[in-house]
Amino acid sequence: EIVMTQSPASLSVSPGERATLSCRASQSVSSNLAWYQQKPGQAPRLLIYGASTRATGFPARFSGSGSGTEFTLTISSLQSEDFAVYYCQQYNNWPPYTFGQGTRLEIK
Amino acid sequence: EVQLLESGGGLVQPGESLRLSCAASGFTFRNYAMSWVRQAPGKGLEWVSAISGSGGSTYYADSVKGRFTISRDTSKNTLYVQMNSLRAEDTAVYYCAKGVVAAAIPTYFDYWGQGTLVTVSS
Numbered sequence A: 001e002i003v004m005t006q007s008p009a010s011l012s013v014s015p016g017e018r019a020t021l022s023c024r025a026s027q028s029v030s031s032n033l034a035w036y037q038q039k040p041g042q043a044p045r046l047l048i049y050g051a052s053t054r055a056t057g058f059p060a061r062f063s064g065s066g067s068g069t070e071f072t073l074t075i076s077s078l079q080s081e082d083f084a085v086y087y088c089q090q091y092n093n094w095p096p097y098t099f100g101q102g103t104r105l106e107i108k
Numbered sequence B: 001e002v003q004l005l006e007s008g009g010g011l012v013q014p015g016e017s018l019r020l021s022c023a024a025s026g027f028t029f030r031n032y033a034m035s036w037v038r039q040a041p042g043k044g045l046e047w048v049s050a051i052s053g054s055g056g057s058t059y060y061a062d063s064v065k066g067r068f069t070i071s072r073d074t075s076k077n078t079l080y081v082q083m084n085s086l087r088a089e090d091t092a093v094y095y096c097a098k099g100v101v102a103a104a105i106p107t108y109f110d111y112w113g114q115g116t117l118v119t120v121s122s
Helices: none
Strands: A004-007 A010-013 A019-025 A033-038 A045-049 A062-067 A070-075 A085-090 A103-107 B003-007 B010-012 B018-025 B034-039 B045-051 B058-060 B068-073 B078-083 B092-098 B116-120
Touching (some): A019 A033, A019 A085, B003 B092, B034 B068
Parallel strands (some): A010 A103
Antiparallel strands (some): A062 A070, B018 B078, B045 B058, B068 B078
16 A cells, blocks of 8 residues: 655645645655645545646646656645645545645745 | 536445445547546545446456445446445545546546545444
C-alpha cells in the first residue's frame, strides 16, 4: 500500500498571500495524483488531477506540480473562499486508493 | 448536471447490517466505475470499495473485505454497498464517488455525493 504524507498538517496564511502545500508518496505514483478541496460540512471536490491539470470551476490561482514521489499544490493569492482542507490522492497503484491525511488551510 | 445522492445511513448496533444507496443522474451510469469513500468524524478520507461500470469487477479495502459488498443496478442508476458485521470503527460519513473511466482501473473521482452518516454504537 502506498502511503501518502501531507505537510504541514495545518497552515495559517493571510488573504492575498501564497500558500504551498506538499504531498509525498512512499513510492513513485508517476503523475497519477489528485488534489481535493473540502469545506466544512461539504463533500470533497476535485481540484487537480494528473498532478497538474486543474478541474472545471477552479481559477488559475490554483496550480499543481510534481511527479514521482513529491507533489505541490500552490494557491498564488489566497481568497476567503480558499480556506478549507486539502487532500491528495494517488491512483497509480491500487487497490487501495490512498489519500493523504489532509492539510487544513486557515486564515491568519 | 451530475448528481449523486446517498441514502440509507443511520444508527446501528455493533454486529448489525445496513445497506447504503447512491442514486446517480446526469451521466450514463453504466459507463463509469464508482466507489465508496468514507470519512470518520474529524478524520481524513478512506477509500472503501470500487466497482467497474459493468459491475463485473469489484474491489475492497482490507478493512472491509468480507464484510461489505458493493453492487450496482444500471436499470435504476443506483450504486449500493451492503455493510454487514458493522463495527464501531465503521462509523463515518460514506460518500459515493464517480470515477472517470468505465473499468475500475486507477482513477480519480470527479464527482462526489453529499454523504450519508453511519453510526455504529451500542
